[in-house]
Amino acid sequence: MTTHAHSAPHFRHEGERCQLSGDWTLTALRSRLLFLRTQLRMSRGAPHWDLGGISRIDSFGALLLWRTWGLTEPETLIMPPHLQAAFDRIRPVAALKPPRPRRVRFAFIERVGRRVLREAEGLLEFASMLGSVMIETARLLVEPRSIPLREFSAALYKTGMQAMPVSALVGFLIGIVLSYLSAMQLQNFGAEAFIINILGVGIIRELGPVLVSILVAGRSGSAITAQLGVMRVTEELDALAAIGVSAHQRLILPRVLALAVAMPLLVVWTSASALAGGMLAAQLQLEIDWRFFLGSLPHVVPVQNLYIGLSKGCVFGVAIALIACHFGLRIKPNTESLARKTTTSVVTAITAVLLLDSVFAMLTRGIGLPVR
Numbered sequence: 001m002t003t004h005a006h007s008a009p010h011f012r013h014e015g016e017r018c019q020l021s022g023d024w025t026l027t028a029l030r031s032r033l034l035f036l037r038t039q040l041r042m043s044r045g046a047p048h049w050d051l052g053g054i055s056r057i058d059s060f061g062a063l064l065l066w067r068t069w070g071l072t073e074p075e076t077l078i079m080p081p082h083l084q085a086a087f088d089r090i091r092p093v094a095a096l097k098p099p100r101p102r103r104v105r106f107a108f109i110e111r112v113g114r115r116v117l118r119e120a121e122g123l124l125e126f127a128s129m130l131g132s133v134m135i136e137t138a139r140l141l142v143e144p145r146s147i148p149l150r151e152f153s154a155a156l157y158k159t160g161m162q163a164m165p166v167s168a169l170v171g172f173l174i175g176i177v178l179s180y181l182s183a184m185q186l187q188n189f190g191a192e193a194f195i196i197n198i199l200g201v202g203i204i205r206e207l208g209p210v211l212v213s214i215l216v217a218g219r220s221g222s223a224i225t226a227q228l229g230v231m232r233v234t235e236e237l238d239a240l241a242a243i244g245v246s247a248h249q250r251l252i253l254p255r256v257l258a259l260a261v262a263m264p265l266l267v268v269w270t271s272a273s274a275l276a277g278g279m280l281a282a283q284l285q286l287e288i289d290w291r292f293f294l295g296s297l298p299h300v301v302p303v304q305n306l307y308i309g310l311s312k313g314c315v316f317g318v319a320i321a322l323i324a325c326h327f328g329l330r331i332k333p334n335t336e337s338l339a340r341k342t343t344t345s346v347v348t349a350i351t352a353v354l355l356l357d358s359v360f361a362m363l364t365r366g367i368g369l370p371v372r
Contacts, residue, residue, distance in 0.1 A: 007055060011036055013043045021053025024061030040068040047075040051083055062086040066094050126326045132248040133256060133322070140253075151254035159220040159255070160262030164269060167215055171270035174211060175203065175277025183285045192286045196293055199278040200301035205368065208271035209312035210357055212263065213320065217349035221324040224255055225345040228328025229338045237329075247329075256321040263317030264310040271309065304368035312360055316353050323349045 009022040009029055022028065029036065049069075051057075066087065071094055079087075140147050182198050228251065231237050240247050275297070282288040327345035331337050 008032070009036060009061075010053075011039050011043075013039065013046065016046050017048040017050065018043050018046045019050045019053060020065075022055065024054055024057040024065070026058060026060040029061060029064070037064070040064070044068055044070070049074050049076070050078045052078050052080055054080070054083060057083050057086045059086055059090050063090045063094060066090055122326075122330070125330065126322070129248070129252065129326055129329065130322060133253055136246065136249045136253050139249075146249070148250055148254045151250055152257055155255045155258035156262055158223070159216065159258050160265060163216060163219060163262075163266060166219070167212055167266055167270045168273040170215060171208070171211065171273035172277040174207065175199065175274035175279075176281045178202065178207070178274075179278035179281035180285060183282065187286070192288065193296075195278075195282050195286065195288070196296050197300045199275060199282075200297050201305055201369070203271050203274045203278070204301060204309050205305040206309075206357070206361075208274060209267050209309050209316060210353065211274075212266045212270045212313065213316040213353040214350055216259070216263065216266070216317070217320050217324075217353065218346055220259070221320045221349045222342050222346050224321065224324035225328040225331075225342045226338065228325060229331035229341060232329065232331050233333045233338065235333075252321075252325045255325060256318055259317035259321040260314050261317075263313035263320075265313075267309050267313035302368045308360065308364050308368060312357065315356060315360075319352050319356060320349045323352060 007022045007028070009024050009032060010020070012019045012021075049065075051065075062083075179195060179199060182195050183192065186192050186195055186198075228237075231251075237247055237251075240250070279288075279290050279293045282293060283290055324345050327341045327348070331341045
């Protein structure tokens with residue numbers, strides 16, 4: 001087998017005559033393409049072209065010359081027969097014009113319709129996942145041995161235990177800020193003692209559950225979505241389905257149960273930290289003794305508020321886990337989808353928490369808040 005050495009392409013323009021020589025192939029043109037294109041552009045109107053010195057030419061070189069000539073042969077063209085085949089191949093392609101973008105009437109309505117259909121499809125997938133989780137939960141009641149204890153304990157540790165330091169710090173700082181701002185207003189009316197009522201009801205009933213839910217949605221919810229998304233990208237979910245392992249039982253249900261258990265505990269932990277911060281600020285600013293604060297707290301805050309806060313934590317935890325798993329399973333095998341769905345998961349989870357909190361507020365408006 002013989003190999004042909006590539007000779008460098010050359011271009012010469014003298015008056016109205018252009019002469020080409022060498023190899024006009026993609027491999028030979030690559031190193032001098034910018035220079036030759038500039039020369040060809042300057043010689044576009046020349047009437048006489050001599051291609052007799054070209055030893056070889058491919059479709060790239062032929063297309064380059066054909067476009068220089070304006071998609072038509074010049075007045076005088078000297079072309080050896082062995083070059084004709086390359087030009088015959090590119091003539092039909094070069095004559096084609098790129099398709100013009102189709103103008104769509106009522107494009108806005110079309111975009112809205114597509115968005116509605118995508119959201120409806122997402123709701124159907126969420127309902128399907130929720131039904132599968134409920135079926136797996138019912139099956140665990142019948143077959144307790146199939147409870148995924150290892151997955152549950154691992155998820156409980158990651159979503160609960162590892163979230164305690166940051167939730168305690170944030171709760172403590174929020175308690176200090178809330179106590180400081182409330183004390184500034186109460187001092188104007190001589191009602192400093194009512195700061196216990198404000199902190200107790202506000203933190204235990206509302207601020208504690210919502211604050212923990214936002215932290216968990218941003219921390220654990222995003223981690224769950226990203227983890228399931230990576231498993232989708234690496235085809236681990238398909239491998240589980242191939243060996244007959246239910247992803248809803250081994251991946252989704254343990255995380256839902258873990259957040260349902262961890263969230264009420266985190267609510268108590270964060271609320272206690274926030275009350276500690278508020279008590280410290282009240283003692284420093286209003287000189288309210290911490291013994292008086294702790295002794296008055298059970299009397300001014302009915303225990304129903306604690307039950308409401310724990311119930312919110314459980315419901316919010318289940319909602320965050322389901323939303324995170326839903327968007328994790330919808331991730332497509334590319335990094336852009338992974339980033340987009342993770343962000344959407346966090347935003348949707350926080351929005352759902354606020355909506356559920358408003359529903360709780362309407363349903364429990366007459367509980368734990370005596371009207372005098």
